[in-house]
Amino acid sequence: MYKYHCLNPISEVGLERLTEAYVPVSDAKTADAILVRSAGMHDMEFGENLKAIARAGAGVNNIPLEKCAEEGIVVFNTPGANANGVKELVIAGMLLASRDILGGINWVQENEEDGNIAKDAEKAKKAFAGCELEGKKLGVIGLGAIGVLVANAAMHLGMDVYGYDPYVSVESAWKLSRNIHHAKSVDELYKECDYITIHVPAMESTKGMIDSNAISLMKKDVVVLNFARNVLVDEEAMVDALISGKVKHYVTDFPTPIVAGVKGAIVIPHLGASTEESEDNCAKMAVKEMVDYLENGNITNSVNYPNCNMGKVGDNKRIVLLHHNVPNMIGQFTKVLARDNMNIADLVNKSKGGYAYTMIDIDSDVPETVAEDLRAIKDVLRVRVLN
Numbered sequence: 001m002y003k004y005h006c007l008n009p010i011s012e013v014g015l016e017r018l019t020e021a022y023v024p025v026s027d028a029k030t031a032d033a034i035l036v037r038s039a040g041m042h043d044m045e046f047g048e049n050l051k052a053i054a055r056a057g058a059g060v061n062n063i064p065l066e067k068c069a070e071e072g073i074v075v076f077n078t079p080g081a082n083a084n085g086v087k088e089l090v091i092a093g094m095l096l097a098s099r100d101i102l103g104g105i106n107w108v109q110e111n112e113e114d115g116n117i118a119k120d121a122e123k124a125k126k127a128f129a130g131c132e133l134e135g136k137k138l139g140v141i142g143l144g145a146i147g148v149l150v151a152n153a154a155m156h157l158g159m160d161v162y163g164y165d166p167y168v169s170v171e172s173a174w175k176l177s178r179n180i181h182h183a184k185s186v187d188e189l190y191k192e193c194d195y196i197t198i199h200v201p202a203m204e205s206t207k208g209m210i211d212s213n214a215i216s217l218m219k220k221d222v223v224v225l226n227f228a229r230n231v232l233v234d235e236e237a238m239v240d241a242l243i244s245g246k247v248k249h250y251v252t253d254f255p256t257p258i259v260a261g262v263k264g265a266i267v268i269p270h271l272g273a274s275t276e277e278s279e280d281n282c283a284k285m286a287v288k289e290m291v292d293y294l295e296n297g298n299i300t301n302s303v304n305y306p307n308c309n310m311g312k313v314g315d316n317k318r319i320v321l322l323h324h325n326v327p328n329m330i331g332q333f334t335k336v337l338a339r340d341n342m343n344i345a346d347l348v349n350k351s352k353g354g355y356a357y358t359m360i361d362i363d364s365d366v367p368e369t370v371a372e373d374l375r376a377i378k379d380v381l382r383v384r385v386l387n
């Protein structure tokens with residue numbers, strides 16, 4: 001039996017895939033696995049049973065990845081599962097920044113008692129006129145799951161699209177329309193574009209990427225869209241640029257006291273992934289990853305351990321070991337197994353940065369003393385015996 005805890009509401013479409021072997025618990029400290037969306041986990045103390053955290057979504061800046069890795073907790077996310085939801089809201093954001101739709105709707109609400117509203121609207125509407133997206137230049141920073149969809153969709157709307165991503169994956173490059181211009185530097189994109197949208201993860205290297213220097217390179221009346229994370233933009237500098245008129249609109253999915261209410265800021269309450277489809281997709285993927293790890297030891301879409309897959313546990317016993325990525329770990333594992341005359345049917349070892357994962361199928365029972373001896377090896381962080 002496995003205990004799981006949901007730190008945020010998780011779509012039932014995902015949870016209903018859990019068999020009776022999975023029991024929800026109200027105390028996260030007792031759980032084998034945690035399902036989470038954006039709840040902050042940096043100040044949490046984890047229980048010793050906790051083996052997996054599955055983030056039903058993309059961004060993992062709410063989770064202490066290094067601490068989890070050290071405690072033998074594998075963190076998963078659901079790449080691409082909510083990308084379409086975000087793409088659609090980014091397009092809506094560009095339209096809201098181009099046509100004064102919000103101003104127009106407010107005008108109608110303010111004049112709802114006006115019996116002559118139809119006629120008066122025809123006089124009032126010139127105050128809400130805007131411009132079209134077709135023919136404008138859009139710069140997309142970060143061509144991952146979301147950036148690629150935004151770039152391709154904007155191209156189909158007739159925009160001239162520039163993409164910048166020095167680390168673009170082969171998979172994303174295949175999906176990107178060949179009509180997207182390759183910006184060789186982010187500065188080139190800042191100088192060229194009328195609309196700039198950022199789709200990179202929040203990391204030390206990307207925090208404050210759009211700062212006063214970046215804004216100074218942009219065209220006057222540029223529209224900046226941020227559906228990735230607030231920390232990517234120096235918000236004080238952005239507010240100055242809105243006040244001075246350099247930036248026409250800052251469309252952000254992240255309300256903060258600095259930007260909320262500022263003229264020119266269009267602030268949305270983190271709705272990018274809040275669609276039925278995205279929530280269902282994320283929950284299904286997160287649950288699948290969590291179950292496959294707990295039951296079979298397979299790791300898919302982890303952000304702190306390597307991906308590793310040996311299929312379902314069959315008739316053999318499977319030992320899975322999370323450990324530091326240092327020399328001679330396999331040698332020490334096989335020495336313990338050989339001592340007890342255990343035969344290895346299959347073995348896979350993968351690494352990611354400072355951490356590594358070893359899966360070993362054994363064609364006999366694994367005595368608890370063997371598991372204990374494996375746990376006692378220096379640099380081993382967690383050992384589980386499955387089946």
Ligand SMILES: NC(=O)c1ccc[n+]([C@@H]2O[C@H](COP(=O)([O-])OP(=O)(O)OC[C@H]3O[C@@H](n4cnc5c(N)ncnc54)[C@H](O)[C@@H]3O)[C@@H](O)[C@H]2O)c1
Pocket residue numbers: 057058059060079080082083086141142143144145146147164165166167168169172199200201202205206227228229253270271272273274
């Ligand atoms: N608003 C929302 O509801 C919502 C929903 C999903 C994701 N997000 C945010 O959007 C981010 C991106 O999501 P995704 O699914 O596209 O992720 P992704 O991992 O598929 O893509 C991120 C891309 O950024 C690129 N990148 C990294 N550093 C860069 C840099 N310095 N310059 C240019 N490109 C760089 C990577 O190479 C990668 O291609 C997430 O990390 C998350 O913070 C927000």
Ligand SMILES: O=C(O)[C@H](O)COP(=O)(O)O
Pocket residue numbers: 037038039056057058059060082270272273274
């Ligand atoms: O990173 C993400 O996936 C998004 O920001 C969505 O977050 P949410 O699941 O809290 O809506």
